[in-house]
Amino acid sequence: MHELLTEAEREGASFADLRYYKVKEVSLVVSESRKYVPVNGVEEGYSLRVLYNGNWGYSSFVSGGKEMVKSAIDSAIGDSRVNIVFLPSKKDEVKVKEREPLTKSIEEVAKDLSMLKDELMRDQRVKSVNVRYYNDVFHKEYFSSEGREILQEYSLSGIYVTVIAREADRVASAFIGKSTVLGYPLEVFDVNEIISTIRRRIENQLKGVIPKAGTYETVLAPDVVGVFSHEALGHLAEADLATNGILESLKGKRIAPEFVSVSDSPSLPYDMAIGITPYDDEGVEGREVKIIEKGVVKEFMTDRYYSAYLGQKPTGNARAESFRMPVLIRMRNTFMYPGDWKLDEMIKEVKEGYLLFSPLGGQTSPDGSFQFGIQEGYRIEKGEVKEPLRNVGISGYTLETLNNISAVSKEFDVWPGFCGKGGQSVPVGTGGPYIKVKVKVGGVA
Amino acid sequence: MLDKVISKAKNLGFSAELFYVKRREFSVRIERQYSSKDLFEEGYGLRVFKEGKMGFAFSTRPSESLVEDAISAWKVSEEDEANQIPLPSKVNYLPLAKEFDLREVTLKYVETLRELYDSVNVITIHSEAYESTVGLINTEGLHVEERRKGISVVVMANSKEGTNVSPEIVEYKSFRDPSTDVGDLIEEVKAKVDATKNREKIKGKVDALILTPKAVAELVFPLLSHAVSRENQFRGKSPLRQGMQVNEGLKVFDDPTLQDSVYSRSFDGEGQGSRINVVIDKEVKGFLSNWFWALKSKSEHTASASRSYLTTPGISPSNLVIEHKDLLESGENYLVVDQVQGVHTSNFDTGEFSVTAPVAWFSKDMKGVRDVIITGNLVDLLRGIEAEGKERKLVDNVLSGELLIRGLHVS
Structure with missing residues (x-):
């Protein structure tokens, strides 16, 4: 020793x-x-x-x-x-x-x-x-x-x-x-x-044009879905936040359609899955955390303390930015599982809405509200992709948004990010399929 | 050791500058569990200059090998006449280190803030006190050093009844005086949790809103901080231009000498004596610079270099003071925005932003509202400031009153 x-x-x-x-x-x-x-x-x-x-x-x-x-x-x-x-x-x-x-x-x-x-x-x-x-x-x-x-x-x-x-x-x-x-x-x-x-x-x-603010049918790309899974849902499932937020009392309950599953994993076989954490900073082996399985809230990400507090098997989510910082419960590679749809099929279903590709970070609160910016997006009209958009933001409430998901694609990808919490920044992967969902879109004036 | 590093670089034909920090910090964080930390840190950042090129290396341990490491980076640097070592400057030392015991003060504030457990759902209480020695020495005769001490407290709280969870109220305060009262912070947490327990959607059009000093620090400071950087102006990455008409009643200046602010300093990250810099007075008066960008843009040096030992100096305001000549009159029922979310998704180069306001209410009855999105851009925001509240408050590194603003889009 x-x-x-x-x-x-x-x-x-x-x-x-x-x-x-x-x-x-x-x-x-x-x-x-x-x-x-x-x-x-x-x-x-x-x-x-x-x-x-x-x-x-x-x-x-x-x-x-x-x-x-x-x-x-x-x-x-x-x-x-x-x-x-x-x-x-x-x-x-x-x-x-x-x-x-x-x-x-x-x-x-x-x-x-x-x-x-x-x-x-x-x-x-x-x-x-x-x-x-x-x-x-x-x-x-x-x-x-x-x-x-x-x-x-x-x-x-x-x-x-x-x-x-x-x-x-x-x-x-x-x-x-x-x-x-x-x-x-x-x-x-x-x-x-x-x-x-x-x-x-x-x-x-x-x-590009500035979109008219309102609630629209949108198709979100894997990069955006990854950030949504991380920001809007993942943070709420970190045990320290979950026990002060909306998810604690929803454990075991359905909050999304059956075709929606979201996990956090210590590794993913994708080039940009940089949240790789075979062992966390408490020496715990990393395992997949099924946050939502088939629409139902399953479990939370924990450190050694919250594993004991919640009576849950350790997950390996305790991470520290450096030797200066204490360990906090952090995500690693958070992603939504792919589904059965094809991207083209999803776009064809949208009469008036948006296709949003690339996020500019995001933020969430324990009350379940989220907000993030979009740097690449397009208007969809009658199932066809039209002109590009200038900076756009989307916002909403996680539970409402999850329930509004109507399709999940086969296509899947993972993107890298750096997540801030408690004054610490750690590398994370965020991934997902394309999804079709009703969400509040705000244009930047 | 510091002199040896400088001498070694000099003997190899380089001008050199060594920035050093020693820091001790004691902190307590209470969530469901207590976590306390005693930190002892030191670090050294060396820059070498020769033939219009600059090299840099850092280490957490003092070592002469920093010189070789910095020279290896120097080889990569592009020649530029602005790559010059800063010269000595007159420094008026500020009293930035009141005597107090780090642990004692930290625990005192934890105890005071624990009162909140009786009235709201406390998510986090964090209290921290630190002491640091910061200095620079260079081959041109510059040698500055000072002790700085500070304290900061943070409270995160909400109301939680089953799935009815109110937004997280985050209140914070940082200061240098250990006798500072945090009773105002406690009262604000209680009032804001209460105001946001049951929020309603906004009915009707909102054409004017008030940003509290906290919202000013969260929304205006990051955008303005980027916009007033000489580097960003020079590179076309600022929405502001020299001489641009902004607002007849508005004055914004950077003041590193506010003694109770933990962001104050007697000298900047390049050892240059602190000075007050006016950036906006009706029109854009100037931009903040460090040594490199002042030379590069052939403009005035403002002693605004900001850095840690891990990096080369950047540019950043110390304490931004925002003033408006007209006073806010009470009586109207304004939308008051206290906390914003998503500022980091803004386009800082154009100043465009779209943020949500999870903590907002109407001024007459402090009735909370939800689903508020504020969109606009920095220039319109500054132009739209019509009046300032009576009481100025230092939040992080912004000193301002409540600001009444017209012209932003609220949905």
């Missing part, structure tokens, strides 16, 4: 665990006016947690010894009611293998980014291009007083492109971001597809 844990037990802790994080981070930015490295270094530190007299105490530090055990124990205050799930001892190592490992020097990567920027700048209307590449190499170790020793290594990389264009007095702003644990993003992903997507979005923003 790690010596700090032995010391914690000697000091009277009934349980203790230690997280060690070492992250090598590099980020490179190429824009129309600058090329530089804004991030380059190593973050390294420990988080020691003790359960002492029924209370949690944390000590997070860069360097230190046994005095940090005292610091953690001294900080263990509260109502002495913390009860957790204990696990058997285990030793394991997980090293995620890259499909396209980075073989280029940082100078060569800079050259690739410059080529991408130059290609986008060829359009005279484009005034600003920002291309950011990042690569974070994680080495995480977990030790617990139960005798668990888990090592995990993986590398997370991404490419993020933002373009500003002007035509007459109209300004367009388009964005695309792709992240992966499978290696160098400009080899994992198709660069030409990145360029054509950005160009299409710029064109749409310049030519």
Whole structure:
């Protein structure tokens, strides 16, 4: 056992665990006016947690010894009611293998980014291009007083492109971001597809119309459905929020049609499923959490505490952004299961509505309300896709919206994101099929 | 060690700047379980300059190897005459570290806020106190350092009866004075949970609304912060232009010297002495810059560099003060918006936004409303400000009164 844990037990802790994080981070930015490295270094530190007299105490530090055990124990205050799930001892190592490992020097990567920027700048209307590449190499170790020793290594990389264009007095702003644990993003992903997507979005923003606000039949694309599953439903099913929100009293009850199922999973076989979490930051093996199964609320995502509180098998959803932060219940890869429809069939069913492709993040509240922006969308009239839209937002109430889903497609995809909660940001995957649903659409004036 | 790193870079022919932070933080978070944390952190960020190029490296451990790492990044940098090391500047030190015990103060506020358990469904109580030492040293003779201490408290609460769950009220306050009273925050939580228990849809057209200081901090600050950055203006990513007529009665300035704000500082992220910068006074007066973007745009330097040790300096306001010459008169039944959701989905480059307002009510009877969507853009919002409430309040890093605004689309 790690010596700090032995010391914690000697000091009277009934349980203790230690997280060690070492992250090598590099980020490179190429824009129309600058090329530089804004991030380059190593973050390294420990988080020691003790359960002492029924209370949690944390000590997070860069360097230190046994005095940090005292610091953690001294900080263990509260109502002495913390009860957790204990696990058997285990030793394991997980090293995620890259499909396209980075073989280029940082100078060569800079050259690739410059080529991408130059290609986008060829359009005279484009005034600003920002291309950011990042690569974070994680080495995480977990030790617990139960005798668990888990090592995990993986590398997370991404490419993020933002373009500003002007035509007459109209300004367009388009964005695309792709992240992966499978290696160098400009080899994992198709660069030409990145360029054509950005160009299409710029064109749409310049030519698009503002939708009339109201409730419409819409077809939401996998990227939007993934964000809906994450923002509108997933957060409500995180046990710490669920027990203060609308889902707790709905467990075991139907809240969606039978063809709707939503899960959170520690891994998915998709390039952008970056919420990969074989073991969480409490050393718990990840398992699929069936949030909604065939329309019925099934279970919640938990940490060790909420597993004990709810009497539910541990799920492996406790995650921390870094050694500085305590673990919180977080999603990993949240997705809606595919169905039987084809996209074309769904569009044909819509008389007056919208096809919405790409979200701009989102937000939710325990009362079940959600809101998120859309950066690429089209009007649908009599079953045909018409002109593009300028920035659009959708909002509503999760329960109403789930009940309004009338079709789910066979097509399915997963997109990456970074989820914020309690001041911490963690990588997540969000996925789903196309769905047909009635939802409130708001135009940006 | 700091001097050794700087000397090593200098001996290799580079100008160099080392930014360092040491931080201690004690926090308590109560949800269903208590979680307390004692944090000890340090970090170092090194920039090297030569031949119009800049390199950067950071570490959580002080080490001379930072120099080699920064030089490897320097090789990638594009030559630009704006890549120059900041020069020494006069710093007037502010009193930003009142003496108090981090743990004692944190627990005192936790105890005070626990009163809320008697009246509302408390989701989270968070109390935190910190002490940090921030400094910069460079090869040009610049050496600044100061201690900063601060406290912040957050409460999240709602009303919950079965599936009838009201929106989450999030109230927060940050300050430097440990004798600060949080009784006002407690009363606001109770009143807002009560107001939003049973919300109704808006009937009729709303052509004017009031943003509370909290809503100003949540909606106006992020959009304005992006828009007043010299980098964004220079790169065509701001909806504001120099000299643009905005509002006859409006003045907006950035003030890093407000002593009770935890966002105040005696010097910016490049060691430049803090100063007050007017960004809007009837028209757009100026943009905030750091050393690079001031040189790049050939404009005035405003000492607005913002950074952590993990990154190179960016640009950000410290405390935005928003004033309007006309006072808000009571009597009308206005829609009051206190909390907005989805600001991060805005198009910051154009200033366009579409947000929901989960916490909103009508001023006469504080009757809560639901399904409120506010759409508009930053320029129209600023132009539409007609008056300001009597009492200014510091929320996060915005000091403002309630703002009466006309011209936004409310549905």
